[in-house]
Amino acid sequence: MFAQQLVNGLMLGGAYALVAIGYTLIFGVLNLLHLAHGEVFMVGAYVGLALALAGFPPWAILAGAMLAAAALGVLVERVAFRPVRSRGSHVTPLITTIAVGLVLQHVVVKIFGAEPVAFPAPFASAALDLGPVTLSTLQLLILGTSIVLMVVLEIFLRSTPTGMAIRATAENQTVAGLMGINVSLAIVITFAIASALAGAAGVLLAWNFTGLSPFVGVKVGLKGLAIMLLGGLGNVTGAMAGGLIIGVVEVMSVAYLASSYRDAFAFAVMILILLVRPTGLFGARLQTG
Amino acid sequence: MLSDHTVSILIFAGIDVIMALSFYLPASAGQLSAGQGGFMALGAYTAAYLTVQHGTPFPLALAAGGLVGGLVGLAVGFPALRLRGLYLVLVTFGFGEMIRVLFLNAPAFGGPAGFAGIPPATTVWHVLGLLVVLLYFFTRLSGSRMGRAFAALRDDEAAAEAMGVNSTYVKLAAFAAGGVIAGLGGALYAHYTLFIDPEAFGVGRSLFVMLYAVFGGLASFWGAVAGAAILSILPELLRWVKDWREIFYGLLVLTMMLVRPQGLLDAALLARLFPRGERAAARG
Numbered sequence: 001m002f003a004q005q006l007v008n009g010l011m012l013g014g015a016y017a018l019v020a021i022g023y024t025l026i027f028g029v030l031n032l033l034h035l036a037h038g039e040v041f042m043v044g045a046y047v048g049l050a051l052a053l054a055g056f057p058p059w060a061i062l063a064g065a066m067l068a069a070a071a072l073g074v075l076v077e078r079v080a081f082r083p084v085r086s087r088g089s090h091v092t093p094l095i096t097t098i099a100v101g102l103v104l105q106h107v108v109v110k111i112f113g114a115e116p117v118a119f120p121a122p123f124a125s126a127a128l129d130l131g132p133v134t135l136s137t138l139q140l141l142i143l144g145t146s147i148v149l150m151v152v153l154e155i156f157l158r159s160t161p162t163g164m165a166i167r168a169t170a171e172n173q174t175v176a177g178l179m180g181i182n183v184s185l186a187i188v189i190t191f192a193i194a195s196a197l198a199g200a201a202g203v204l205l206a207w208n209f210t211g212l213s214p215f216v217g218v219k220v221g222l223k224g225l226a227i228m229l230l231g232g233l234g235n236v237t238g239a240m241a242g243g244l245i246i247g248v249v250e251v252m253s254v255a256y257l258a259s260s261y262r263d264a265f266a267f268a269v270m271i272l273i274l275l276v277r278p279t280g281l282f283g284a285r286l287q288t289g
Numbered sequence: 290m291l292s293d294h295t296v297s298i299l300i301f302a303g304i305d306v307i308m309a310l311s312f313y314l315p316a317s318a319g320q321l322s323a324g325q326g327g328f329m330a331l332g333a334y335t336a337a338y339l340t341v342q343h344g345t346p347f348p349l350a351l352a353a354g355g356l357v358g359g360l361v362g363l364a365v366g367f368p369a370l371r372l373r374g375l376y377l378v379l380v381t382f383g384f385g386e387m388i389r390v391l392f393l394n395a396p397a398f399g400g401p402a403g404f405a406g407i408p409p410a411t412t413v414w415h416v417l418g419l420l421v422v423l424l425y426f427f428t429r430l431s432g433s434r435m436g437r438a439f440a441a442l443r444d445d446e447a448a449a450e451a452m453g454v455n456s457t458y459v460k461l462a463a464f465a466a467g468g469v470i471a472g473l474g475g476a477l478y479a480h481y482t483l484f485i486d487p488e489a490f491g492v493g494r495s496l497f498v499m500l501y502a503v504f505g506g507l508a509s510f511w512g513a514v515a516g517a518a519i520l521s522i523l524p525e526l527l528r529w530v531k532d533w534r535e536i537f538y539g540l541l542v543l544t545m546m547l548v549r550p551q552g553l554l555d556a557a558l559l560a561r562l563f564p565r566g567e568r569a570a571a572r573g
Contacts, residue, residue: 027375033375033379079543080543083547083550089550089551091321091507092546092550094499095500095503095504096546096547098499098542099500099539099546100543102538102542103535103536103543106535106536222492225382233375233376267382267386267387268387270379271383
């Protein structure tokens with residue numbers, strides 16, 4: 001029972017972590033909050049739905065959702081962040097991204113309707129009996145995909161020139177610019193990566209919950225924010241660990257306590273952490289070590 | 290004299306202005322709260338519980354709603370002492386979310402099914418009356434010792450402390466007062482809609498309250514008033530676009546913020562509207 005719940009929690013947590021990594025990457029480079037990130041996640045999931053209904057295979061659904069989300073993320077950076085980066089305070093992007101989120105929600109409502117829709121399973125899933133835990137092949141795919149994406153991201157940030165440029169920009173924009181790094185480009189790439197991960201998480205969670213609603217972004221977005229705080233603002237490894245922790249805590253709270261409290265736990269953990277250790281579990285700043 | 294429809298627009302717009310002011314007050318001391326919906330819920334549920342279960346007269350229930358909002362505001366102010374900027378935004382987000390979940394799990398308050406049977410009490414005059422009191426309060430505040438301490442704290446905390454501003458006391462006062470205003474707004478809301486459920490006070494509510502105040506501009510409390518009034522009446526004006534309404538609304542807000550990142554009433558515009566001596570009185 002416990003081991004099974006642990007696996008379920010890790011699966012949920014992996015997808016949460018992908019959302020939180022996006023927040024933390026963007027916060028890392030810009031020191032700003034992206035309140036439409038949950039909506040980017042939601043749009044990614046709906047693009048996945050459209051591809052699934054058109055009969056595409058699972059890998060194409062995932063890739064299509066990631067590409068569409070990345071394009072959307074770059075667009076959001078262009079309209080909601082860049083114009084106010086130098087002129088507004090740190091409050092202005094909160095408002096511009098809320099507005100963008102509202103528009104995205106209702107564009108999706110116009111296309112797909114406001115009611116929750118069913119998300120088709122990518123394949124007939126088989127159950128794998130692994131001693132104390134039973135894992136379906138779909139769960140394995142969800143968990144595997146999020147782990148692979150996180151490992152790839154970690155390698156990318158750590159050892160490619162672009163990854164280093166992103167880390168340098170997060171460290172200090174001015175100095176990075178002086179060292180010849182194209183800061184604007186690094187920011188655009190950061191948005192593309194962060195949004196692609198959110199798009200992937202959208203499809204993975206839609207597979208997990210087999211359903212989707214235009215307003216799902218708000219809840220998942222908030223959870224992503226809580227996880228980002230838990231792991232430390234701008235800390236990618238922290239967001240990964242934080243996502244897994246929150247996923248497990250949530251599943252455990254449903255299993256052993258009341259299910260209606262599940263959403264409160266993420267925030268209870270977050271507020272506790274902030275009071276005890278305001279820099280998060282793993283310290284602040286964009287680090288990968 | 291006024292049609293029911295006009296009255297309902299006026300009451301909801303008035304409550305939105307009250308809520309925007311409840312965000313503005315701590316914001317004027319540099320404390321951004323993204324959890325005003327939580328305080329509103331506390332005020333709404335407290336007042337509704339009193340009038341329904343104990344037959345408390347409406348004015349008393351209203352005061353109790355404000356009191357509970359203020360006390361919890363004080364409690365939330367303590368963690369706020371350690372946190373700045375966006376950290377505080379995130380914690381207050383979490384606070385608002387936890388209040389929502391608490392009411393969702395409280396059978397005494399109807400849980401997810403909501404709390405019904407609240408007696409009608411709020412009239413447009415209650416809302417306007419509270420607004421007049423609040424506007425008088427804010428006008429007096431801006432020139433007062435406390436109001437100047439708020440502004441000093443917002444501009445530079447270290448400098449303010451060096452000048453003898455007790456930042457702990459000032460921040461707690463700002464949060465508590467914001468909580469009182471939001472609690473009152475919630476109590477008025479509950480006795481007009483006659484039915485409340487936790488979803489009415491969720492993240493969406495808190496975000497919109499923040500949106501109103503920032504859209505109007507944080508340079509003065511008039512910004513919060515203007516922002517909330519305009520944005521809560523805007524959907525009425527956008528009726529002709531039918532189901533494109535939210536999309537239009539979002540695009541309008543976005544465009545406005547791109548053109549005027551500091552909000553509708555920024556410092557430059559205020560200086561033109563209130564030349565010389567009046568400027569001090571209008572500054573928040």
